[in-house]
Amino acid sequence: MGMTITEKILAAHAGVDRVRPGELVECEVDFLFANDITAPLAIREFEKLRVEKVFDRNKVALVPDHYAPNKDIRAAEQCMILRAFAREQEIPWYYEIGRMGVAHVLLAEEGLVVPGDLFVGADSHTVNHGALGAFATGVGSTDLAAAMATGRLWFKVPESMRFEFVGELKPWVTGKDLILWIIGRIGVDGARYRAMEFTGPALAQLSMDQRFTLTNMAVEAGAKNGIMNPDEVTLEWVRPRAKRPWKVYRSDPDAEYASNTVIDCSHLEPVVAMHPSPGNVVPVWEARHIEIDQAFIGTCTNGRIEDLRLAARVLEGQTVHPHVRLIIIPATPRIYRQALEEGLIKIFLDAGAAVGTPGCGPCIGGHMGVLGEGERCISTSSRNFIGRMGHPKSEAYLSSPAVAAASAVLGRIAHPDEVVKRVAVGR
Amino acid sequence: MRYRGKAWKLGDHIDTDVIIPARYLVTTDPQELARHCFEDLDPTLHEQIQPGDIVVAGENFGQGSSREHAPIAIQALGVRCVLAKSFARIFYRNSFNIGLPLLECPEAVDGTETGDELEVDLAAGTIHNLTKGQLYHAHAIPPFMLRLLQVGGLINYVREQLQAGRGVQGL
Numbered sequence: 001m002g003m004t005i006t007e008k009i010l011a012a013h014a015g016v017d018r019v020r021p022g023e024l025v026e027c028e029v030d031f032l033f034a035n036d037i038t039a040p041l042a043i044r045e046f047e048k049l050r051v052e053k054v055f056d057r058n059k060v061a062l063v064p065d066h067y068a069p070n071k072d073i074r075a076a077e078q079c080m081i082l083r084a085f086a087r088e089q090e091i092p093w094y095y096e097i098g099r100m101g102v103a104h105v106l107l108a109e110e111g112l113v114v115p116g117d118l119f120v121g122a123d124s125h126t127v128n129h130g131a132l133g134a135f136a137t138g139v140g141s142t143d144l145a146a147a148m149a150t151g152r153l154w155f156k157v158p159e160s161m162r163f164e165f166v167g168e169l170k171p172w173v174t175g176k177d178l179i180l181w182i183i184g185r186i187g188v189d190g191a192r193y194r195a196m197e198f199t200g201p202a203l204a205q206l207s208m209d210q211r212f213t214l215t216n217m218a219v220e221a222g223a224k225n226g227i228m229n230p231d232e233v234t235l236e237w238v239r240p241r242a243k244r245p246w247k248v249y250r251s252d253p254d255a256e257y258a259s260n261t262v263i264d265c266s267h268l269e270p271v272v273a274m275h276p277s278p279g280n281v282v283p284v285w286e287a288r289h290i291e292i293d294q295a296f297i298g299t300c301t302n303g304r305i306e307d308l309r310l311a312a313r314v315l316e317g318q319t320v321h322p323h324v325r326l327i328i329i330p331a332t333p334r335i336y337r338q339a340l341e342e343g344l345i346k347i348f349l350d351a352g353a354a355v356g357t358p359g360c361g362p363c364i365g366g367h368m369g370v371l372g373e374g375e376r377c378i379s380t381s382s383r384n385f386i387g388r389m390g391h392p393k394s395e396a397y398l399s400s401p402a403v404a405a406a407s408a409v410l411g412r413i414a415h416p417d418e419v420v421k422r423v424a425v426g427r
Numbered sequence: 428m429r430y431r432g433k434a435w436k437l438g439d440h441i442d443t444d445v446i447i448p449a450r451y452l453v454t455t456d457p458q459e460l461a462r463h464c465f466e467d468l469d470p471t472l473h474e475q476i477q478p479g480d481i482v483v484a485g486e487n488f489g490q491g492s493s494r495e496h497a498p499i500a501i502q503a504l505g506v507r508c509v510l511a512k513s514f515a516r517i518f519y520r521n522s523f524n525i526g527l528p529l530l531e532c533p534e535a536v537d538g539t540e541t542g543d544e545l546e547v548d549l550a551a552g553t554i555h556n557l558t559k560g561q562l563y564h565a566h567a568i569p570p571f572m573l574r575l576l577q578v579g580g581l582i583n584y585v586r587e588q589l590q591a592g593r594g595v596q597g598l
Contacts, residue, residue, distance in 0.1 A: 140521035
């Protein structure tokens with residue numbers, strides 16, 4: 001019996017020939033990171049271990065993306081803890097604002113995570129990097145502290161679920177729609193403790209930007225990791241960026257899966273996850289009665305250049321509805337610059353959008369667009385739980401950048417077709 | 428490791444955003460986090476839950492973010508144990524890593540209401556609902572997780588391993 005890509009990476013990092021689902025293994029970690037919310041706790045726990053130095057200063061990144069630029073004095077103090085630790089430990093991968101972006105987009109873009117890696121981050125959306133063919137999973141601060149000290153961490157080998165995409169994607173159907181559709185179908189715990197492996201001819205046609213959105217939200221189905229077998233699209237993306245050698249693992253044809261699901265993309269429509277769960281997924285057409293106060297385009301889920309191009313295609317020549325605040329945040333400075341050079345930022349400003357500095361922005365309801373009581377926001381982020389984006393009685397709806405942009409123009413949840421004529425995306 | 432306390436029953440899919448909203452994640456102080464625990468679910472709950480009480484919940488408790496502040500806040504309320512039908516995976520690791528025991532037992536959750544007196548024996552994996560006179564057997568806590576609880580969490584465990592010269596976590 002063969003192994004899945006997830007099993008192969010875990011086995012290789014545990015120094016064994018094979019692993020089986022359910023087994024506990026101790027693995028070497030290739031790279032790890034924490035942010036300004038999780039690192040202060042991780043650093044405190046690390047200090048309790050009385051180990052002077054991190055296991056390898058070149059394998060640690062600290063990214064203050066959540067509440068930086070500092071939203072208040074206490075956020076400033078948390079960022080100071082990261083900065084001081086990075087200097088004391090001589091960690092080269094500390095990112096000050098101006099160079100900082102949303103960690104999941106930034107670390108991939110910087111080539112610090114490569115195919116075949118075992119990568120952990122004290123942030124649940126670390127699963128994002130599985131699109132590169134790496135085993136990437138989110139852990140808490142204590143796990144991260146232990147890994148920072150020893151370079152090792154224990155894992156339970158997950159069973160894998162296989163999702164095969166076939167058929168032609170309709171216009172305006174994006175990676176976001178595919179993953180929301182799956183979560184809507186299997187539920188927010190449908191992949192709990194499991195690996196979600198995405199494959200198939202329709203996936204092969206998707207760009208890396210679209211693929212990252214898919215693996216990014218595997219955690220919203222409860223998965224331990226989301227992963228894809230690297231192909232030529234992956235390697236073309238990796239070659240100019242990688243800061244380390246990489247290794248390509250691919251699932252064996254006779255690998256064993258807990259489930260096999262074939263998804264015919266030609267039937268799928270753009271979708272929205274209704275408040276208050278990423279699992280409440282309906283076609284956009286069924287949500288058009290929902291009026292909105294704010295629209296947010298950005299985050300680790302959808303703040304990449306292709307997401308911004310998609311938003312610009314909808315917003316070009318349009319005006320944001322007078323009752324709506326549209327906030328657009330490129331995920332990293334590099335993406336911001338590219339959007340500027342491509343003229344996208346001008347399109348956004350002309351439409352009446354506010355363009356923010358890279359970071360997580362209003363995704364977690366802390367700053368840069370917090371919702372008041374009763375307010376509604378359509379967001380390209382990944383979570384819409386109660387109180388996620390502000391007041392416990394505010395509401396968040398999740399969608400692709402195209403749907404969020406169309407909604408910002410019409411003042412209610414809208415299909416992009418209602419604003420512009422049809423275009424094909426993501427090829 | 429036996430605990431006796433009053434049950435607080437919550438629903439399915441309780442996420443980390445309602446356990447501790449991100450707007451309060453500008454501190455790592457357990458007591459301060461505890462004052463906002465479950466705030467968006469019921470702002471009075473943190474005052475009602477007493478030290479020694481047991482939180483009882485449905486499926487997928489702790490879904491969402493990796494914030495360890497969530498189990499820290501629950502632990503700082505004095506909650507001795509969380510009993511649920513199932514747990515989200517990062518929350519599960521985080522809880523054992525900080526020494527907060529979790530038990531999975533769907534039958535016991537279904538048979539428990541808020542206010543019931545529960546007696547939990549972690550090593551035996553039993554849950555005794557003293558109010559209803561029912562005894563339940565939970566899924567056994569894996570030996571490695573029990574070991575983490577015995578030594579008071581992952582940091583103590585790793586420190587022991589490092590001192591023993593094993594250099595690694597020594598599963």
